[in-house]
Every structure is written in C-alpha cells, then in structure tokens.
Amino acid sequence: MSYETHEHDVLIIGAGGAGLRAAVEAASNNLSVGVVSKSLLGKAHTVMAEGGIAAAMANVDPKDSWQTHFCDTMKGGKFLNNWRMAQLHAQEAPDRIRELEDWGALFDRTPDGEILQRAFGGHTYKRLCHVGDRTGLEMIRTLQDKGVHSGIDVYMELTIFRLFKDGGKIAGAIGYWRKNGEFVVFKVKAIVLATGGGGKAYQITSNSWECTGDGHSLAYEAGAELIDMEFFQFHPTGMVWPPGVRGLLVTEGVRGEGGLLRNNKNERFMQRYDPQRMELSTRDMVSRSIYTEVKEGRGSPHGGVFLDISHLPAERVKKKLPSMYHQFKDLADVDITKEPMEVGPTAHYMMGGVRVDADTGASTISGLFACGEVSGGMHGANRLGGNSLSDLVVFGRRAGAGAAEYARKLAFFPTVDKNELEKAAKDMEAPFQRSGDEDPYQIHRELQESMQGLVGIFRTEGDLKKGISKIEELKQRAAKVAIKGKREYNPGWHLVGDLKSMLTVSEAVAKAALARKESRGAHSRLDYPNLDEKFGKLNVVVSQKNGEMNISTSPVPEMPEELKNLLAENK
Amino acid sequence: MPDVTFKVYRGDAKGGKAVEYAVPISPGMVVLDAIHYIQGYLSPDLAVRWNCKAAKCGSCSAEVNGKPALMCKSRLDSLPIDKPITVYPMKTFPLIKDLVCDVSWNFEVNKKIPPYQPIEKKPKIFQDDVDRVQEFRKCIECFLCQDVCHVLREHEKKAEFVGPRFFVRLAGLEMHPNDGADRSEFMKNTAGIGWCNITKCCTEVCPEEIHITDNAIIPLKERVADRFFDPVRWFFRKLFGTK
Ligand SMILES: Cc1cc2nc3c(=O)[nH]c(=O)nc-3n(C[C@H](O)[C@H](O)[C@H](O)COP(=O)(O)OP(=O)(O)OC[C@H]3O[C@@H](n4cnc5c(N)ncnc54)[C@H](O)[C@@H]3O)c2cc1C
Numbered sequence: 023m024s025y026e027t028h029e030h031d032v033l034i035i036g037a038g039g040a041g042l043r044a045a046v047e048a049a050s051n052n053l054s055v056g057v058v059s060k061s062l063l064g065k066a067h068t069v070m071a072e073g074g075i076a077a078a079m080a081n082v083d084p085k086d087s088w089q090t091h092f093c094d095t096m097k098g099g100k101f102l103n104n105w106r107m108a109q110l111h112a113q114e115a116p117d118r119i120r121e122l123e124d125w126g127a128l129f130d131r132t133p134d135g136e137i138l139q140r141a142f143g144g145h146t147y148k149r150l151c152h153v154g155d156r157t158g159l160e161m162i163r164t165l166q167d168k169g170v171h172s173g174i175d176v177y178m179e180l181t182i183f184r185l186f187k188d189g190g191k192i193a194g195a196i197g198y199w200r201k202n203g204e205f206v207v208f209k210v211k212a213i214v215l216a217t218g219g220g221g222k223a224y225q226i227t228s229n230s231w232e233c234t235g236d237g238h239s240l241a242y243e244a245g246a247e248l249i250d251m252e253f254f255q256f257h258p259t260g261m262v263w264p265p266g267v268r269g270l271l272v273t274e275g276v277r278g279e280g281g282l283l284r285n286n287k288n289e290r291f292m293q294r295y296d297p298q299r300m301e302l303s304t305r306d307m308v309s310r311s312i313y314t315e316v317k318e319g320r321g322s323p324h325g326g327v328f329l330d331i332s333h334l335p336a337e338r339v340k341k342k343l344p345s346m347y348h349q350f351k352d353l354a355d356v357d358i359t360k361e362p363m364e365v366g367p368t369a370h371y372m373m374g375g376v377r378v379d380a381d382t383g384a385s386t387i388s389g390l391f392a393c394g395e396v397s398g399g400m401h402g403a404n405r406l407g408g409n410s411l412s413d414l415v416v417f418g419r420r421a422g423a424g425a426a427e428y429a430r431k432l433a434f435f436p437t438v439d440k441n442e443l444e445k446a447a448k449d450m451e452a453p454f455q456r457s458g459d460e461d462p463y464q465i466h467r468e469l470q471e472s473m474q475g476l477v478g479i480f481r482t483e484g485d486l487k488k489g490i491s492k493i494e495e496l497k498q499r500a501a502k503v504a505i506k507g508k509r510e511y512n513p514g515w516h517l518v519g520d521l522k523s524m525l526t527v528s529e530a531v532a533k534a535a536l537a538r539k540e541s542r543g544a545h546s547r548l549d550y551p552n553l554d555e556k557f558g559k560l561n562v563v564v565s566q567k568n569g570e571m572n573i574s575t576s577p578v579p580e581m582p583e584e585l586k587n588l589l590a591e592n593k
Numbered sequence: 594m595p596d597v598t599f600k601v602y603r604g605d606a607k608g609g610k611a612v613e614y615a616v617p618i619s620p621g622m623v624v625l626d627a628i629h630y631i632q633g634y635l636s637p638d639l640a641v642r643w644n645c646k647a648a649k650c651g652s653c654s655a656e657v658n659g660k661p662a663l664m665c666k667s668r669l670d671s672l673p674i675d676k677p678i679t680v681y682p683m684k685t686f687p688l689i690k691d692l693v694c695d696v697s698w699n700f701e702v703n704k705k706i707p708p709y710q711p712i713e714k715k716p717k718i719f720q721d722d723v724d725r726v727q728e729f730r731k732c733i734e735c736f737l738c739q740d741v742c743h744v745l746r747e748h749e750k751k752a753e754f755v756g757p758r759f760f761v762r763l764a765g766l767e768m769h770p771n772d773g774a775d776r777s778e779f780m781k782n783t784a785g786i787g788w789c790n791i792t793k794c795c796t797e798v799c800p801e802e803i804h805i806t807d808n809a810i811i812p813l814k815e816r817v818a819d820r821f822f823d824p825v826r827w828f829f830r831k832l833f834g835t836k
Pocket residue numbers: 035036037038039040041058059060061066067068069070071072073074075076157158180181182183197216217218219228229230232233236237271370371393394395396407408409410411412414
C-alpha cells in the first residue's frame with residue numbers, strides 16, 4: 023500500500039501549550055517542523071486552564087525567589103521530584119512569561135503596571151500570573167499565532183497511533199485523518215511527545231475527550247520508560263451537580279481569591295486536617311479531606327462539600343472569576359456571588375509520564391523527546407497548582423531545542439520498515455473486519471467505573487488487584503471490538519484507539535500503585551497509611567519487557583549539596 | 594423523567610437527512626449530553642466535534658432548533674421538550690459528516706492577518722489596557738458569528754470578507770497597547786470590512802458576549818475611514834497611542 027507521506031526533521035505530537043512552545047523553538051532552528059493534533063488548532067486541553075501560571079516574578083510579594091519556588095515544588099512533590107527539573111522550572115519560568123508577553127499575551131496587572139500574581143495552594147508567596155480565570159486561553163492563542171507565523175506545518179484532526187524505530191532510533195509515525203479515515207505516514211529524525219494527560223480513564227474527571235494517555239502509551243510501546251505513574255492528581259474541587267457536568271473543574275483560583283470550604287454543619291473542616299494552610303493546603307490533602315467529610319456524612323446534598331466565595335463583593339467575583347461565574351450560572355443555576363457552590367474531587371492531572379532528561383527532554387529512546395503533562399519527574403508525588411502551565415513553556419522550549427539539536431546531528435533520515443507500517447495499518451483497520459457485539463463505549467464505561475472505584479483517591483492491595491484483573495479482562499474484550507459504518511469521522515472507531523491507550527495507562531497506574539507500599543502525595547494506601555523512608559528514595563518505573571508490563575524501581579536522583587542546604591534552610 | 598425526541602442531521606457532503614432518536618433526560622442536561630447518549634448507546638458512528646463540555650473551547654457549535662449555539666451550553670430546560678429538538682450542523686461551512694463541518698477556511702484566513710508586531714519602546718501596561726483588549730482575546734473561536742453572518746451565509750463572500758470572528762481578532766491586535774502594525778490597508782481591501790452593514794446578528798450569537806459590532810467592527814471601520822479619508826487624524830491616533 024502507498025500512503026500519504028510527509029517528511030519533517032522534527033515532528034511534534036500535540037498542540038497544547040507544551041507542543042506549541044516546542045514547535046516554536048524547533049522552528050527557530052531553521053528545521054522543517056510538523057505539529058499534529060487530535061482536535062482543531064487552539065482546542066487542546068491547555069485552553070481550559072484557568073487559575074494561572076506559576077513563576078517567582080516577585081511582583082506582588084517581593085520576597086519571592088526561584089529558590090522558594092523550588093522548595094515549594096519539592097515539598098509539594100514530597101521530594102520525589104527530579105530536582106534538576108524542579109530547579110530549571112523555578113529558574114526559567116519568569117523568563118518564559120515575559121516572553122509570552124513579548125509575543126502579545128496580556129496578563130492582569132498590579133496597580134503599578136506589573137504582572138499581577140495570585141495565591142495558590144502550596145505556594146509560599148503570591149505567584150500565579152493570570153488573566154481572570156482564562157489563563158490557558160491566553161497562552162494557547164499567543165503560542166498558536168506565534169507558531170503559525172514561525173513556518174510550522176500543522177496537521178489538525180490527525181491522530182497518531184504508532185511510532186516506528188530504525189535500530190534503536192526513532193524513524194517515524196503513522197496516523198489517520200479524522201475527516202476521511204485515510205492513513206498518513208511521517209518520516210522524521212526526531213519526535214517530541216506533547217500529548218497531555220489521561221484523565222479520561224476515570225469516570226469523574228476535569229479532562230477533555232482527548233486526554234487518553236496516547237503519548238504515554240506510544241512511548242511505552244516504543245520501549246521508553248515511564249515513571250511515577252502511581253501519582254494521579256485528584257483536584258479537590260470539581261462540580262458535583264447537575265450530573266452532566268460532574269467533574270468539571272472549579273479553579274483553585276476560587277480558594278486563591280479567598281473562597282472557603284464548609285461541610286453541612288457549616289464548619290470550615292480544613293481546620294481538622296491542615297489548620298495552618300486551611301483552604302490553601304496542597305491538592306492531595308484537600309481532596310482527601312473532602313472525601314473523608316463526605317464519607318463520614320458531613321457532605322452537601324449531592325455528595326460534595328460547600329465552597330463559598332459569596333462573602334466577597336459581587337463585582338470582584340465577576341471580575342476575577344468570570345468564567346466560574348458563568349459556568350455555575352449557565353450550567354447549574356447557581357449564582358456564586360450569592361450562594362455556595364457544591365464541589366468534590368475530580369481526576370485532573372497525571373504526575374507520571376515519560377522519563378526524560380531534565381535539560382533536553384530526551385526520553386530513554388534515541389530521538390524521542392517528551393514535554394508537558396506526558397512527561398514525568400517534574401512534579402514528583404503531587405503537582406502544585408499553576409506549576410503545569412509553567413512546566414509547559416519551560417520544558418516545551420527545552421524539548422524543542424533538544425529535538426532540534428538531535429535532528430541537526432543526524433545526517434540521514436532513518437528508515438521506516440515497510441512491514442511494520444503495514445502491520446500498524448492493518449491493526450488499526452481490524453475493527454471494521456470483525457463482527458460480534460463488543461462495543462468500545464461499553465468497555466470505556468466499565469474501565470472508568472473500575473478506575474474510579476478501585477484505583478481512586480484511597481487505595482488498598484485488594485482493590486488494586488481487582489482493578490488489574492478487570493483491566494486485563496477489558497484488554498481482551500477491546501481486542502475483539504467490532505465497528506460498523508465508514509472510516510470518515512467515525513467516533514466509535516476513533517475510540518478503539520483511545521481505549522487502547524487508556525488501558526495501557528490504567529494498567530501502569532494500577533501496577534505502580536500496587537508496588538508503592540506507602541502513602542505519599544497523591545497516592546494514599548489505606549493498608550500503608552504512612553510515609554516510608556525507603557520508598558521516599560525510589561521512583562517506580564514502568565516499561566515493556568518481552569511484551570509484558572514490567573515494574574521496577576530506580577533511585578531518586580541525588581541532589582547537589584547546595585540544593586540540599588536550600589531545602590534544609592527552608593523547612 | 595420522560596424521553597425527549599432529537600432530530601439529528603445525519604449525512605455528508607453528498608446529502609443526508611434528519612434521524613429521530615429518543616433520549617432519556619436528567620436534570621441540568623445539555624444538548625451535547627444527548628448527542629453523547631446517542632453515540633454511546635444508539636449510534637456509535639454519529640460524528641460530533643467537542644472538547645471541553647464547559648463552553649471554553651468553542652468546538653461544539655451547531656444549529657439547535659434552527660439557532661446557532663454551543664451544544665454544551667444549550668440546556669434542555671430552556672428548550673420546548675414536548676416537540677422534537679432539531680440538531681443540525683452549521684450551514685455556512687461545508688459538511689464533513691453529521692454535525693461536523695469543515696471549518697479550515699477560518700484557519701486560512703487567520704494566517705493572512707498581519708501578526709502582532711511589538712513597538713520598540715513599550716509603555717507600562719495597566720489593568721485598563723488589559724481589560725479593553727481582553728474582550729477580544731476571550732474569543733473561543735466557535736465560529737458561530739461566522740455561521741450567522743449573512744455576508745458569508747447567504748452571499749458566500751468568503752473570498753472577499755473575513756467575517757466577524759476575524760474583526761474581533763483584528764481589534765485585539767489593533768487595540769493592543771504594544772502593537773505597532775498598520776492593518777488599515779488589510780482591513781479595507783483583504784478583510785473587506787466594507788461588506789459589513791452592522792446588522793448585529795453576530796453579536797447576538799456570541800457565547801462569550803463579545804460586543805462584536807459595537808466594540809470591534811465599528812471602531813475598526815472608523816479607523817479605516819480615518820486612514821483613507823482623514824490621514825491627519827489617523828496619524829495623531831498612531832502617534833499618541835489613542836489606538
Ligand atoms: C480544567 C483545567 C484547568 C486547569 N488549570 C490549570 C491552571 O490554572 N494552571 C496550571 O498550571 N495547570 C492547569 N491545568 C493543567 C494544565 O492545563 C494541563 O496539564 C496542561 O494544559 C497540559 O498541556 P499539554 O501541552 O501537556 O497537553 P494538552 O494541552 O492536553 O494538549 C495535548 C495535545 O496532544 C494532542 N494529542 C494527544 N494525543 C494525540 C495523538 N495520538 N495524535 C495526535 N495528537 C495527539 C491533542 O490533540 C492536543 O493537541 C488545568 C487542567 C484542567 C483540566
């Protein structure tokens with residue numbers, strides 16, 4: 023078979039904040055750069071980011087510094103973070119934000135005309151640059167326009183489903199156009215994965231349909247290592263009512279602006295769990311606290327707790343949280359300037375991901391790079407709010423540069439093996455040839471239910487084992503799915519591919535969670551409720567060995583003395 | 594709760610027809626929930642575009658009971674559910690399949706717009722400057738305004754007229770406190786701002802409540818007029834930043 027074929031020095035898979043920033047960087051090296059995305063340009067999940075982007079600009083709190091941001095990030099991550107990533111992130115985030123403004127972005131201002139910063143959980147100082155609660159939109163539009171005028175080729179509504187190697191090196195990828203179902207082959211020197219997270223494996227999630235862990239799964243199948251997969255962040259405040267919007271995010275900005283959490287006894291229950299930081303405690307802590315309140319019967323009518331911002335002047339609420347105001351008014355008939363919201367935990371962010379080199383974003387496979395939510399290491403056991411948007415631009419830039427440098431040194435394009443190509447195409451078409459009544463939507467619903475119930479906020483060995491065997495069953499059923507209709511824009515067919523990624527990611531999360539016999543950050547084991555020093559020195563590593571998922575551990579990289587001292591001083 | 598009947602357009606560029614589906618409803622439900630129900634239980638190949646389900650990404654535009662709207666923001670309790678609810682794709686763009694249109698023309702137009710061009714000596718930016726431009730920058734590119742604008746919808750002027758969405762974008766650039774490009778020529782000749790006769794249909798459908806006509810198009814028209822008929826005034830505007 024012959025397929026539509028394109029050649030690029032660097033192919034970037036994903037057009038969220040990380041992918042676009044990587045594309046701009048790679049293109050600035052005079053290379054041919056392609057960017058693919060499952061949806062239209064500008065619709066990636068990053069567009070939904072609300073609260074802000076963290077950087078120690080010290081505009082509002084002059085005492086802030088990269089050192090404090092570094093310490094906060096490490097503490098939030100329970101010291102499992104890759105220290106070098108946390109350091110680069112803290113040092114470079116302010117420059118990346120100034121750069122966004124140089125490219126036309128506009129953030130809210132302090133009275134003397136500097137970029138305004140707001141408070142967020144786990145950050146010692148007011149640190150989040152923002153534009154109301156539409157920060158992600160501002161970022162993605164800026165990067166999108168910058169990218170379009172940097173000469174990159176954009177392939178919209180094209181889904182990549184397999185990567186190819188030549189010897190040990192990345193050589194290409196195959197995908198399909200949504201609009202006509204036709205296959206497309208990319209021959210490349212380097213690939214940057216920027217595919218975002220995998221929240222759609224859970225029933226209650228803030229994530230969009232695209233977040234199915236494709237990049238995690240593509241990297242895993244190509245033989246790359248994944249780390250920290252057991253850490254899945256449940257954001258404490260998702261909407262709980264009405265049913266159709268369950269899980270939809272309520273930005274931490276609400277608490278940053280002074281929102282209070284109460285139970286049905288009108289108690290500010292965070293007093294019981296973290297009296298010092300209260301509502302601005304870290305996300306793992308607030309999620310567990312809400313979960314516990316609800317479980318012990320002190321929840322709101324629809325199984326959440328109350329989040330109240332109505333004590334602030336209505337005008338201020340509308341100004342600082344405009345999209346929250348509309349979201350509740352339009353979708354839940356709640357006027358947040360007058361009454362409390364009902365909120366509960368929602369699956370939100372994957373700390374785990376492709377293991378990368380901090381400076382270049384290189385994975386453990388030559389020519390394969392990763393940045394943004396699909397990469398692991400930066401956030402350790404728990405991510406602080408606002409640290410993702412900054413992660414996207416800091417490491418998007420670095421991975422773009424890393425891939426460009428790698429591609430420049432490669433004299434020839436590696437070859438994509440014809441047989442492998444044919445096999446990938448055949449596998450993808452197979453559901454049309456099958457008959458039977460296995461349906462991808464039904465399997466997806468069962469996966470979401472199992473992940474929610476068995477691999478959720480609180481975990482036990484028994485539940486995790488049940489979850490793993492359910493995933494095994496679903497994997498076998500997914501291999502028998504039959505699809506009807508044509509290849510043109512067929513969502514059922516599309517879901518077959520997404521499902522495969524979600525199953526891989528779910529298996530990795532569950533198996534890594536089983537391996538970590540302690541509670542740390544976002545990973546809470548009822549059967550091992552305490553921190554265990556031994557595990558505090560280990561990352562859990564997931565990789566494919568002889569077609570099987572292999573779980574191992576590797577030591578957390580050792581920090582240089584000066585950073586150790588910094589943390590000691592900052593206790 | 595009772596079932597509601599949805600008449601959803603099924604077909605492609607070659608033609609098609611509306612098909613009826615009975616969908617059980619629940620409190621707070623939106624049209625996109627019904628479409629997902631149909632996909633998940635009745636017809637897995639029903640094509641629809643969506644991402645956020647929170648009115649933030651502008652993907653799920655369609656014509657619900659004949660009105661251009663975001664499906665994820667169209668509450669069933671705001672529609673008469675004793676009659677079938679019709680869901681059709683946007684009419685102004687070529688159909689790919691079912692509810693999904695080919696909106697690529699918009700992305701081509703966007704590429705032609707002279708990009709942000711920072712001035713050399715940047716002034717301090719204050720909140721008022723940000724607020725003024727944010728109205729335009731909050732556009733989620735749903736293209737509903739493009740769908741409803743008669744210049745594009747009935748008169749097929751896609752070659753001569755960029756449509757309201759891109760006047761919003763142009764306004765965002767032109768009123769950016771640090772931008773120094775001159776887009777008057779572009780607005781007059783390529784963007785075809787003269788075609789707009791200020792019927793305000795675009796403003797009415799904008800889910801972000803951007804005052805497309807009053808705050809973007811009319812000021813841009815004035816700018817173009819100044820540039821071509823009152824160059825002195827235009828020059829002063831440029832010089833003193835009353836952009
Ligand atoms: C509602 C919400 C609010 C948030 N608010 C904040 C906040 O205020 N501050 C903060 O720091 N973080 C926030 N986050 C987290 C942050 O937005 C995300 O972690 C971040 O946007 C991820 O960006 P990304 O570039 O890695 O991936 P994404 O933006 O998810 O983009 C992924 C891209 O990859 C493409 N893709 C995926 N798979 C494939 C494939 N197989 N083939 C081709 N393309 C593919 C997609 O189409 C998409 O273009 C929020 C998250 C949510 C859900």
